[in-house]
Amino acid sequence: MAPVLVESPNEGSIDGDLPSKLRANQGTVLQEKLGWLKATPSSASTVEIRQRLEEDGYVWIKGLLPQEDVLDMRRHFFSQFDGTGLLKPGTSYVDGIYNSDEDVSLHRGVGGGNPAGEAELRHLTEAHTTKNHPQLRGMVRSVMGWEEEVMLQRTLLRHSVPGGDSTGIHYDRLFLRGGNAYFLTAWVPVGDVSSIGGGLYYLADSVSLGEAMETDYSERAKSFTEEEKISAFNQSMGSTGYLADHPDQFAEEHERVATKAGWSSDRYKWLIGDFEAGDVVFHHPSVIHGSCGNDDPQGRIRLSTDLRFYNKADFDQGAADNRWTKYWHVDDKL
Numbered sequence: 165m166a167p168v169l170v171e172s173p174n175e176g177s178i179d180g181d182l183p184s185k186l187r188a189n190q191g192t193v194l195q196e197k198l199g200w201l202k203a204t205p206s207s208a209s210t211v212e213i214r215q216r217l218e219e220d221g222y223v224w225i226k227g228l229l230p231q232e233d234v235l236d237m238r239r240h241f242f243s244q245f246d247g248t249g250l251l252k253p254g255t256s257y258v259d260g261i262y263n264s265d266e267d268v269s270l271h272r273g274v275g276g277g278n279p280a281g282e283a284e285l286r287h288l289t290e291a292h293t294t295k296n297h298p299q300l301r302g303m304v305r306s307v308m309g310w311e312e313e314v315m316l317q318r319t320l321l322r323h324s325v326p327g328g329d330s331t332g333i334h335y336d337r338l339f340l341r342g343g344n345a346y347f348l349t350a351w352v353p354v355g356d357v358s359s360i361g362g363g364l365y366y367l368a369d370s371v372s373l374g375e376a377m378e379t380d381y382s383e384r385a386k387s388f389t390e391e392e393k394i395s396a397f398n399q400s401m402g403s404t405g406y407l408a409d410h411p412d413q414f415a416e417e418h419e420r421v422a423t424k425a426g427w428s429s430d431r432y433k434w435l436i437g438d439f440e441a442g443d444v445v446f447h448h449p450s451v452i453h454g455s456c457g458n459d460d461p462q463g464r465i466r467l468s469t470d471l472r473f474y475n476k477a478d479f480d481q482g483a484a485d486n487r488w489t490k491y492w493h494v495d496d497k498l
């Protein structure tokens with residue numbers, strides 16, 4: 165699909181023109197169902213940041229990490245793809261511009277399918293330098309009020325190329341049912357990501373809906389084996405573990421639970437943002453989200469990482485999902 169050209173507000177604000185539509189795999193979301201995510205400055209008080217996370221299910225913190233550190237990682241990541249045809253010839257690593265002569269299906273990364281092979285898999289898991297950033301770790305502790313945090317080793321680095329598939333709609337608990345403790349996700353764009361450039365989009369006010377879906381699932385899963393109960397890929401889920409590929413399909417296929425939870429068809433608003441290098445979005449285990457198709461007007465590859473944190477006290481008591489304490493692998497079925 166040709167890129168949709170829009171004036172990008174790139175201010176991380178709720179103002180600015182929304183794109184006329186958003187692509188998400190086989191579906192599109194029209195402007196009337198779109199809205200802007202709220203942005204919070206990194207100087208906001210802990211009380212305010214906690215309030216955003218509690219009320220909205222996410223808190224998008226502007227400029228938490230020094231931009232140069234994030235851009236160094238982007239530069240390093242793409243420098244490892246020399247000879248793979250991924251980048252447009254003559255462009256720089258840090259820009260990460262996709263070589264549109266390439267067959268999209270060869271460069272799906274983790275965000276839009278599986279990596280092309282072992283070499284790419286190695287690049288995806290090794291080139292990871294923001295995860296131990298002190299500002300990031302400090303923010304996790306202060307938002308959550310934890311003395312010490314544990315980051316799960318299964319950290320993902322996902323690149324999604326223009327025209328490729330995007331991450332289906334889900335809430336994170338679906339994939340981390342192997343522990344009851346609260347965990348916090350940090351989604352870190354590694355480079356700027358425009359509002360139609362493949363970033364995350366969230367269903368507004370959806371924590372309670374995610375929780376209702378999980379309760380409904382537990383009832384349906386009563387007769388499953390213990391192993392099946394915690395798997396997102398069990399007999400009651402799709403083959404990908406996601407709830408849906410795109411927003412309309414989500415609303416149609418989950419209407420029964422949504423109606424029971426008091427949702428009417430006009431309530432669905434999908435929130436997007438113009439993310440910049442240095443921003444971090446933290447989110448709740450039950451907030452419903454996915455990533456949109458990458459139609460970036462400049463052809464930039466969306467690169468991001470997503471990290472999961474538990475309170476060390478919970479972790480030590482065995483209340484975390486220990487299936488995620490190993491590096492990601494293409495066959496790990498998580």
Ligand SMILES: O=C(O)CCC(=O)C(=O)O
Nearest residue numbers: 275331349351455468470
């Ligand atoms: O980056 C993506 O495509 C998906 C990330 C995600 O779902 C998350 O951070 O929880």
Ligand SMILES: [Fe+2]
Nearest residue numbers: 334335336453
């Ligand atoms: Fe997620």
